[in-house]
Amino acid sequence: MVKVINGTLKPTNTAVLFFCPNPQDFISQSTVKIARYRGTARIEFLDSQELEGPFYKILEDVETFFQRNTRLANKIVEWKRVDIPEYPFNAIREGVLNAMAHRDYNHSGANVQIDIFDDRIEITSPGGLLPGLDIKRLEGVHETRNKEICKIFHETKDMEKYGTGIRKMSNWMTEHGLKPPVISQPGDFFRITFYGPGDKILDLVPNILKERQTDLKELGLNERQIEALRLMVNEGQKFTNRKFRQLFKVTNKTAATDLNTLVKIGMAQLSGKGRNVGYSAK
Incomplete structure (x- = not known):
């Protein structure tokens, strides 16, 4: 040296x-x-x-x-969220x-x-x-x-x-x-x-390492939350409290609790104010 x-x-x-x-x-x-x-x-x-x-x-x-x-894509596969680096x-x-x-x-x-x-x-x-x-x-x-x-x-x-x-x-x-x-x-x-992978980045899912997969059930999410998250991540849908209530036939309080939990654990994000509050994938 x-x-x-x-x-x-x-x-x-x-x-x-x-x-x-x-x-x-x-x-x-x-x-x-x-x-x-x-x-x-x-x-x-x-x-x-x-x-x-x-x-x-x-x-x-x-x-x-x-x-x-570079891109980091996400997809919900069954009950797991998969982060997919390009x-x-x-x-x-x-x-x-x-x-x-x-x-x-x-x-x-x-x-x-x-x-x-x-x-x-x-x-x-x-x-x-x-x-x-x-x-x-x-x-x-x-x-x-x-x-x-x-x-x-x-x-x-x-x-x-x-x-x-x-x-x-x-x-x-x-x-x-x-x-x-x-x-x-x-x-x-x-x-x-x-x-x-070009525009086929989601095709890489079967090859993603386990450390890039998050078991949503282990996080304590229920089936409503997992399905809502799947729609947010895979299909780009945005939820409101009303849309969540109508889709899953639950009360206003249950919808608010489920959606806010997704935000709290970092899986969803809030946008808008008052009645215009929306929830989308983070």
């Missing part, structure tokens, strides 16, 4: 990238650029950011941007981490670029494959131009020494119900593309 220069201890570039609060002051190409575009082409920005700081801060900021700019973030994080670890830092005029489109996410890093590597046979191959960076990621359990990154990303994508990522080499750059 340090080396002796003219009798003085100096941090290495790897130490600067991981531990310096402002490494971009010394290694400007370590900035990571991330953008969300409208549609499927690089024409109109919806959101963009240049991420700076040490490596782990950048990874945290990538997650924040990702959550802000992509498995573990796969995206692995792709970003690998781009930061394996990029060519001698390519000082370019940054790691993350582009989010309606139908895909592209992670592009400067520097093509090292000599002798075949883009069609990368799985199980561990070769890097930045051994010290990879060593730290290995020590923090974020990277293995056996070339398993591509397999892990493929597994996370297929377990999520999506296609494995596609690897390409446009010029002197390396790119990995993750294709999303």
Whole structure:
């Protein structure tokens, strides 16, 4: 992490990238650029950011941007509420981490670029494959131009020494119900593309992990509340006290109690005032 220069201890570039609060002051190409575009082409920005700081801060900021700019759908299936992320973030994080670890830092005029489109996410890093590597046979191959960076990621359990990154990303994508990522080499750059579900995001329900499923019965909801929530979430319906009473043949007090409970546990939200109060999915 340090080396002796003219009798003085100096941090290495790897130490600067991981531990310096402002490494971009010394290694400007370590900035990571991330953008969300409208549609499927690089024409109109919806959101963009240049991420700076040490490596782990950048990874945290990538997650924040990702959550802000990708979809999280919901669906009631039987008595469970299922939260459905557009992509498995573990796969995206692995792709970003690998781009930061394996990029060519001698390519000082370019940054790691993350582009989010309606139908895909592209992670592009400067520097093509090292000599002798075949883009069609990368799985199980561990070769890097930045051994010290990879060593730290290995020590923090974020990277293995056996070339398993591509397999892990493929597994996370297929377990999520999506296609494995596609690897390409446009010029002197390396790119990995993750294709999303498009308008079929609700089809991912069978593949969603249990930790993203909420058992509504365990929350104490009755059948009326579960059915009302299903109509709110799956069909976009909005309820009033009167509509709830008419649908389930209950009193004003029961309707108010059932609906307000949905709000209290964070499953529904209120809008309007007085007689115009409405309840919709949150």
